Amino acid sequence: MPELPEVEVARRNLEAWLRGARLTRVELSPRLFVMSGLGGARAFAQKMQGRVVRSVERRGKWLRLVLDGELALFSHLGMTGKWVLRRRADPSQPYERARLDSARRSVRYVDQRLFGTLQGARADHAPAAWQALGPDALVDGVDAARLHERLARIKRSIKEALLDQTIVAGVGNIHAAEALWRARIHPERPASSLSAAEARELARGIEGSIRDAIRRGDGTEIVYVEEGGDNPFDVYGKQGEPCPRCGTRLVRIVQAGRSTVLCPHCQPRRAARRAT
DNA sequence: AACGGAACCTGAAAGC
DNA sequence: TGCTTTCAGGTTCCGT
Numbered sequence: 001m002p003e004l005p006e007v008e009v010a011r012r013n014l015e016a017w018l019r020g021a022r023l024t025r026v027e028l029s030p031r032l033f034v035m036s037g038l039g040g041a042r043a044f045a046q047k048m049q050g051r052v053v054r055s056v057e058r059r060g061k062w063l064r065l066v067l068d069g070e071l072a073l074f075s076h077l078g079m080t081g082k083w084v085l086r087r088r089a090d091p092s093q094p095y096e097r098a099r100l101d102s103a104r105r106s107v108r109y110v111d112q113r114l115f116g117t118l119q120g121a122r123a124d125h126a127p128a129a130w131q132a133l134g135p136d137a138l139v140d141g142v143d144a145a146r147l148h149e150r151l152a153r154i155k156r157s158i159k160e161a162l163l164d165q166t167i168v169a170g171v172g173n174i175h176a177a178e179a180l181w182r183a184r185i186h187p188e189r190p191a192s193s194l195s196a197a198e199a200r201e202l203a204r205g206i207e208g209s210i211r212d213a214i215r216r217g218d219g220t221e222i223v224y225v226e227e228g229g230d231n232p233f234d235v236y237g238k239q240g241e242p243c244p245r246c247g248t249r250l251v252r253i254v255q256a257g258r259s260t261v262l263c264p265h266c267q268p269r270r271a272a273r274r275a276t
Numbered sequence: 277a278a279c280g281g282a283a284c285c286t287g288a289a290a291g292c
Numbered sequence: 293t294g295c296t297t298t299c300a301g302g303t304t305c306c307g308t
Contacts, residue, residue, distance in 0.1 A: 154278090
């Protein structure tokens with residue numbers, strides 16, 4: 001269930017495993033493969049075979065593997081997607097949806113819930129969702145003035161607005177909640193109600209939360225909270241526990257069907273009067 | 277145009 | 293025990 005940090009770790013892994021490698025065997029499940037004028041899953045897998053992986057890039061939660069001949073495989077991990085390294089002789093994994101083999105490695109794409117996407121296309125012909133992405137929270141950073149300006153025109157809640165990938169690419173349900181807690185902003189505040197100072201705090205919160213997560217995940221196997229790893233977050237999944245800052249019990253609310261955890265004391269419903 | 281809600285899919289955990 | 297409901301770090305589509 002990846003947000004930007006897990007996708008960035010996936011990118012680094014894929015780059016280490018596949019960059020410069022010639023693909024000797026490619027399989028793509030038609031169940032999550034999106035057509036793009038270059039044929040179906042089978043035909044595109046055939047096109048990929050024999051080509052060299054030139055680079056692995058990321059924008060927001062999307063990955064792009066660029067191959068020889070202007071060809072690219074776009075990958076979105078959805079809720080449960082993962083790229084893992086196996087041996088070529090290893091059997092297909094549970095929920096395996098794709099495999100990319102080189103002479104010495106076998107990289108598998110595993111996705112239980114099938115919300116992920118694999119799309120084959122010419123390298124310059126990205127999916128519409130990729131093209132619509134806003135600035136990447138890690139690579140581009142979050143420009144506070146630009147964020148404030150954009151939020152000013154949005155009536156829905158700030159939490160819901162943060163999940164819109166055209167505003168800041170890469171923020172998901174966890175980091176939206178974490179960033180709001182860091183910035184001391186109540187998730188149900190209308191996006192347009194944020195002051196310039198609050199937008200600055202929020203921009204810092206987004207960058208900090210994502211950077212910290214990447215620092216934790218880099219070079220290690222990704223272990224999701226639901227899979228039994230320690231929960232490294234300040235508030236996500238910690239409803240009922242004390243706020244790390246003030247000790248008040250954290251509460252969980254639901255917005256647009258997604259849960260948000262917040263501190264009722266640190267994140268007041270009314271904007272705090274700013275001391276100047 | 278922008279919003280809330282349902283839909284897509286599968287399984288684990290909690291509730292009765 | 294077994295059946296039902298809820299929940300999961302995402303996106304898209306549909307009706308208002």
